[in-house]
Amino acid sequence: MTNCPPGTAHKLPSAHVSARCFLAGKIIGGREARPHSFPYMAFLLIQSLEGLGVCGGFLVREDFVLTAGHCLGSSINVTLGAHNIQRRERTQQHITVLRAIRHPDYNHENFRNDIMLLQLRSRARRSGSVKPVALPQGSKKLQPGASCTVAGWGRVSQSRGTNVLQEVQLRVQVDQKCSNHFQFYDSQTQICVGNPRERKSAFRGDSGGPLVCNNVAQGIVSYGSINGSPPAVFTRIQSFMPWIKRTMRCLAP
Structure with a gap:
């Protein structure tokens, strides 16, 4: 990690926790997505001192998931290619997180700089159900009304x-x-x-x-x-x- 940019890097253990029987919570006023129409989506099961928690995330490269800084835990398991997180779908890939790099200026009191990169222990396999999403290019700002x-x-x-x-x-x-x-x-x-x-x-x-x-x-x-x-x-x-x-x-x- 020599010459790396600043960031709070947490090397995480490889312990695996089951994603069954836990609910991520909540999209309000939405609808069920067409299965696998969001192939970049990641379901995060997070072990912390408070117990098990859940977050969303998204694949930005075969070996990296982007998520919120406040989703940090002592171990994180990533499920890719899922539609129903309670089922063992053939499209699913389960990968543990090797290293969580939270932004160095993250502030837990006001959620400023609420961003974190998760380096996966192994690369995701691209498929129709698993592929990265594009990130912003250039300096054009997202406009109100979009x-x-x-x-x-x-x-x-x-x-x-x-x-x-x-x-x-x-x-x-x-x-x-x-x-x-x-x-x-x-x-x-x-x-x-x-x-x-x-x-x-x-x-x-x-x-x-x-x-x-x-x-x-x-x-x-x-x-x-x-x-x-x-x-x-x-x-x-x-x-x-x-x-x-x-x-x-x-x-x-």
């Missing part, structure tokens, strides 16, 4: 869960809608997403999943209001592209 998709597993209301991948279409909002709601919103490194007049949002256990606009991952589910009402705050991937590229280059096999 229609994007968020996907995740888990609860679809306060009382109802599901184990199949859900998707929801959300619109990017003007920054003021989030700065009015959230004290620490930062328009340079975060995106405001979800029309307050629509009961559609990503929430809690969807953390770490991607906001995909025109087939490019532009955001990462970070945080929202306690009751899940929109808008919600996403990490702006474009702002972190230099760090992402340097880190992946440095840790190349």
Whole structure:
């Protein structure tokens, strides 16, 4: 790891934990996704001091998954190619995380710089159900009004869960809608997403999943209001592209 860019690198043990009987939680106002129509989606099962938790993530190279910084644990197991996380589908690939690299300026109190790279212990095999998603190129900023998709597993209301991948279409909002709601919103490194007049949002256990606009991952589910009402705050991937590229280059096999 000589000459690597700054980042809190956590080398994780290879212990495997079963993904059965746990719910990621929740896409609100969405619908079941067509099976394997989001081949970059990753389901993360996280072991921490508090017990088992779940997050979303997404494959950005055969050996790297991108997720939220607050999804760190002592061990992380990644499932790729899944539609129903309670079933052993033939399309699924289960890979443990070798190293978790959280952004060096991540702040757990206000969720600033909420981004983390996961280096997989072995490379994912590309297939119709497993392939990376594109990341932003250039400096053109995502504009308010853009229609994007968020996907995740888990609860679809306060009382109802599901184990199949859900998707929801959300619109990017003007920054003021989030700065009015959230004290620490930062328009340079975060995106405001979800029309307050629509009961559609990503929430809690969807953390770490991607906001995909025109087939490019532009955001990462970070945080929202306690009751899940929109808008919600996403990490702006474009702002972190230099760090992402340097880190992946440095840790190349």
